[in-house]
Amino acid sequence: MVSVAAVTAAGLGAAVFALNANAGTVDLAHQVLPAKDGWAASGTGTTGGSKADSAHVYTVSTRAQLVKALGSSTNSTAKIIQVKGVIDANTDDAGKKLTCSDYAAGTGYSQAAYVKAYDPATYGRSKLPSGTQETARAAAQAKQSKNIVFKVPANTTIVGVPGTKAGITGGSLQVKSVDNVIIRNLTFAATEDCFPQWDPTDGDTGNWNSAYDAVTLRGATHVWADHNTFTDAPSFDKANKTFYGREYQIHDGDLDITNGSDLVTVERNQFTNHDKTMLIGSSDTDSVGKLRVSIHHNVWKGIIQRAPLARIGQIHLYNNYFDTTALNGYAPLYSINSRAKAQVVAQNNAWTVPSGGKVAKLLSGDGTGSIAGSGNLVNGTTTDLVAAYNAASSKKLKTTVNWTPTLTAGIESSAKNLPTSLATTTGAGVLTN
Numbered sequence: 001m002v003s004v005a006a007v008t009a010a011g012l013g014a015a016v017f018a019l020n021a022n023a024g025t026v027d028l029a030h031q032v033l034p035a036k037d038g039w040a041a042s043g044t045g046t047t048g049g050s051k052a053d054s055a056h057v058y059t060v061s062t063r064a065q066l067v068k069a070l071g072s073s074t075n076s077t078a079k080i081i082q083v084k085g086v087i088d089a090n091t092d093d094a095g096k097k098l099t100c101s102d103y104a105a106g107t108g109y110s111q112a113a114y115v116k117a118y119d120p121a122t123y124g125r126s127k128l129p130s131g132t133q134e135t136a137r138a139a140a141q142a143k144q145s146k147n148i149v150f151k152v153p154a155n156t157t158i159v160g161v162p163g164t165k166a167g168i169t170g171g172s173l174q175v176k177s178v179d180n181v182i183i184r185n186l187t188f189a190a191t192e193d194c195f196p197q198w199d200p201t202d203g204d205t206g207n208w209n210s211a212y213d214a215v216t217l218r219g220a221t222h223v224w225a226d227h228n229t230f231t232d233a234p235s236f237d238k239a240n241k242t243f244y245g246r247e248y249q250i251h252d253g254d255l256d257i258t259n260g261s262d263l264v265t266v267e268r269n270q271f272t273n274h275d276k277t278m279l280i281g282s283s284d285t286d287s288v289g290k291l292r293v294s295i296h297h298n299v300w301k302g303i304i305q306r307a308p309l310a311r312i313g314q315i316h317l318y319n320n321y322f323d324t325t326a327l328n329g330y331a332p333l334y335s336i337n338s339r340a341k342a343q344v345v346a347q348n349n350a351w352t353v354p355s356g357g358k359v360a361k362l363l364s365g366d367g368t369g370s371i372a373g374s375g376n377l378v379n380g381t382t383t384d385l386v387a388a389y390n391a392a393s394s395k396k397l398k399t400t401v402n403w404t405p406t407l408t409a410g411i412e413s414s415a416k417n418l419p420t421s422l423a424t425t426t427g428a429g430v431l432t433n
């Protein structure tokens with residue numbers, strides 16, 4: 001505990017004040033990102049809605065209440081939204097459960113008719129779906145989108161009320177072209193697209209793509225995502241159907257950071273049971289000079305890929321724990337992908353690799369991305385992951401980066417204890433005040 005006298009004596013420097021603001025006297029909802037805690041601490045730092053007056057502190061338990069509290073996406077008045085219990089995004093304004101059929105009603109869409117219309121055997125593979133069923137699909141998807149996408153305005157904190165199981169099921173928080181947002185202590189589950197779109201030109205054999213990340217940052221700056229849990233549960237990918245020999249994927253990303261987003265700290269979250277987990281940069285031509293992200297003290301378990309997929313930006317991954325044992329049918333492909341000249345520093349992370357797993361498969365790249373850093377452990381042993389990857393790959397990772405991380409508050413110099421310590425200090429529900 002730091003006394004008021006001590007704070008005054010310290011000269012009320014902004015960084016000092018930010019640290020002391022979290023020193024036990026401030027409740028979870030009013031806490032701010034500590035000084036130097038990753039890229040989101042850069043410049044003005046990340047304070048979310050901590051400066052909200054009492055008229056802009058909300059407690060919400062339903063979708064309608066959440067929508068009302070968020071208000072206009074262009075209103076930058078500081079606000080705190082406390083989520084009490086689990087909000088089901090697939091409900092109407094009266095709280096009635098909505099199903100995929102409810103969204104499809106009146107559009108003419110049917111999954112069977114869609115699948116029949118764009119079967120490569122008859123429709124071919126050269127052009128994107130168009131026509132009656134694609135128009136209907138887009139209309140149905142727009143109805144679901146209107147219901148489950150929550151646009152987060154600037155200067156907002158969204159936080160789960162401690163001591164309850166708090167979260168959003170089936171929803172997508174969209175932080176778009178705004179600054180200064182805090183998302184904490186929430187469980188994001190079952191974000192599912194009722195209306196995946198067939199793209200015959202995606203890859204060699206086409207893909208079913210879905211639309212919603214549980215949390216999506218697009219052109220967002222100063223975002224702190226802390227102590228959240230992400231999961232596909234209760235419907236895992238192994239339950240997905242297959243059409244045209246391709247998985248009918250109803251999930252998109254867990255936490256995607258794209259379209260020139262910048263200055264993001266992703267801290268003490270649990271990412272579990274998911275395929276394409278974290279995308280940094282939406283394409284190889286996303287914004288140069290942005291996409292700066294710190295990712296630390298997170299648990300990644302039952303993740304197939306993109307933990308993260310990093311493009312372009314300066315990205316610091318430290319003190320994370322990756323358990324690459326298959327879980328609930330999610331068999332990992334790789335953990336970290338560095339491509340499109342991404343400048344990744346991976347430092348003091350720990351991996352568990354099951355018997356038969358290959359260290360060379362923990363990384364991926366296109367031959368232009370970098371991964372530097374040291375102190376990474378595989379099954380408790382210091383391991384040069386990049387050397388192992390490069391020895392087995394033609395598209396080699398570069399081993400030098402163009403920057404040195406300095407915003408590293410709380411970094412641990414050894415990854416040894418992370419598998420144990422992070423088990424009880426990450427995800428939603430462990431913060432108590």
Ligand code: CA
Nearest residue numbers: 209210252253
């Ligand atoms: Ca996708």
Ligand code: CA
Nearest residue numbers: 213252253256
């Ligand atoms: Ca996405």
